[in-house]
Amino acid sequence: MSSPVLSVHGICSGYGGGNILRDISLDLEAGEILTVLGKNGMGKSTLVKTIMGFVKPNSGRIALHGDDITSAEPHKIARRSIAYTPQEFAIFRELTVQENLRLGVGNDDLLKQRLGDVEAAFPRMIERLSQRAGTLSGGEQKMLLLCRAIVSRPQIMLIDEISEGLQPTMVERMAEILRKARDRGVGILLIEQNLDFALSVADRYAVIQIGEIVESGRVASTETAAQLEKHLRI
Numbered sequence: 001m002s003s004p005v006l007s008v009h010g011i012c013s014g015y016g017g018g019n020i021l022r023d024i025s026l027d028l029e030a031g032e033i034l035t036v037l038g039k040n041g042m043g044k045s046t047l048v049k050t051i052m053g054f055v056k057p058n059s060g061r062i063a064l065h066g067d068d069i070t071s072a073e074p075h076k077i078a079r080r081s082i083a084y085t086p087q088e089f090a091i092f093r094e095l096t097v098q099e100n101l102r103l104g105v106g107n108d109d110l111l112k113q114r115l116g117d118v119e120a121a122f123p124r125m126i127e128r129l130s131q132r133a134g135t136l137s138g139g140e141q142k143m144l145l146l147c148r149a150i151v152s153r154p155q156i157m158l159i160d161e162i163s164e165g166l167q168p169t170m171v172e173r174m175a176e177i178l179r180k181a182r183d184r185g186v187g188i189l190l191i192e193q194n195l196d197f198a199l200s201v202a203d204r205y206a207v208i209q210i211g212e213i214v215e216s217g218r219v220a221s222t223e224t225a226a227q228l229e230k231h232l233r234i
């Protein structure tokens with residue numbers, strides 16, 4: 001087997017010295033989607049924030065492409081071909097769509113070369129390039145987040161609840177975009193509560209309950225959905 005693009009080993013992490021995550025370990029390979037499932041407040045966002053360096057782990061090790069990045073600064077981690085789409089609407093509302101997309105690549109020339117990636121993912125975004133991002137619909141803002149990640153042509157994507165509040169056709173479009181990225185070899189860590197969406201794209205799953213992984217495996221059949229649903233019920 002190839003070595004993982006992202007490796008999380010024995011991570012304990014939280015806020016103010018306490019631990020929300022306890023002994024979390026997972027590996028992500030190139031060209032696969034691993035979904036991390038769990039109810040509200042179980043620690044899913046804390047996990048991606050810890051990987052990105054926004055929350056410092058109290059113990060454990062995180063490696064990107066085999067290099068230790070535990071406790072590295074977020075801007076240094078972000079330079080390592082990893083794209084993070086946070087759960088919060090992390091777009092710059094006063095900037096245009098194009099200016100938001102530029103943040104994914106660094107300059108306009110490169111963005112121009114890669115606008116085809118945006119058009120292939122979500123043609124409507126091209127029509128909106130000069131529009132202020134804050135005036136996009138909620139669904140379009142989520143699409144912009146995903147497009148910004150895509151134009152950076154990352155090897156790893158960390159995606160936190162992108163499907164939340166979206167209509168089914170938009171969710172299906174997101175699923176297609178993620179499958180295409182996976183088929184190009186991107187390793188995707190997909191944080192989700194939408195079980196149908198997550199299992200329609202993921203190759204593997206892990207369930208977080210109160211900061212611990214309580215179940216994990218391959219996404220195989222409808223049996224998996226039935227088996228996992230209990231973890232997501234309120």
Ligand SMILES: Nc1ncnc2c1ncn2[C@@H]1O[C@H](COP(=O)(O)OP(=O)(O)OP(=O)(O)O)[C@@H](O)[C@H]1O
Pocket residue numbers: 015020038039040041042043044045046047087
């Ligand atoms: N900045 C913070 N300071 C203190 N506690 C926090 C902070 N952010 C999150 N928490 C707590 O950590 C726990 C896990 O939160 P986290 O956001 O990781 O959960 P989640 O599984 O992503 O849930 P959701 O789906 O609701 O976003 C919660 O109890 C939350 O209140």
